[in-house]
Amino acid sequence: MKLNDQEIRAALKIKLQGQSSKPKAIIEELQVCNGNAIADVVALYTEAHCYEIKGSGDKVERVLTQGRYYNSSFRKITLVTTENHLEKALSICPIFWGIMVAVDDGANNLRLRHVRGAKTNPEFCKELALLTLWKSEMLSILDEQKHKRKPRDFLAQLISSNKKKIELSNSICDLLVSRELEKIVC
Incomplete structure (x- = not known):
């Protein structure tokens, strides 16, 4: 099943709200760097954590351009994508980015699994x-x-x-x- 941004976004928000350390707020479509990029989902804890979503039909390579702005704006960044993009994501995302994969378990349940945790971003400006x-x-x-x-x-x-x-x-x-x-x- 092809997973799109909307399905992944809904599952991500549920996952974030279900964590033991819940975010104080979640913002969708936050403009960063004077509107040069738009962060899909930003979870607000003591610091903001940016989540960029790339569904099955999206071009994961776009994170190369968007990532410059996210790297300047957030100390924590995670790409949430699908299995068909995982190999490419691992090769192009900075090592400090977290990576999560959205997986359909076959019973129309969307699970998000961590592949790599986000580390503190050294490029924060x-x-x-x-x-x-x-x-x-x-x-x-x-x-x-x-x-x-x-x-x-x-x-x-x-x-x-x-x-x-x-x-x-x-x-x-x-x-x-x-x-x-x-x-x-x-």
């Missing part, structure tokens, strides 16, 4: 990761309104020069959780 945030969210990190007329790129540079990677990653995650919670309330 604080300044580019900040471009996932809205300008108002960046200003809240600065906690100063004197920069409100400055462009997002300037704010990203200013914030990244004053924060450590882990601290900044946590702040970005917290702001994305707040954004998702506001959607639920509205």
Whole structure:
């Protein structure tokens, strides 16, 4: 059976919500690096974990282009794909990316199995990761309104020069959780 993004995405969200350490929120279709890429699913724990989905009919090679943006924006990244793409995925994905495989057990039950766990991404770029945030969210990190007329790129540079990677990653995650919670309330 050919598995598509929608089927894999639904199974992934169920799996993430069923873990002992549940994410605070899950975002679908998150724009990163000023919209240069769109992360399929992002699980928000203390840090954001990006999940890129490639179904049976997708071109797994696209992760080479998308991956540059994900590598800049997330400290944890996992490709979720199908068995027909596994060999290619293992050869082209960076070693720090996790890889999961979606398998149909024949009874219309979709299982996701870990092939390789995600490791901390050494290519994470604080300044580019900040471009996932809205300008108002960046200003809240600065906690100063004197920069409100400055462009997002300037704010990203200013914030990244004053924060450590882990601290900044946590702040970005917290702001994305707040954004998702506001959607639920509205």
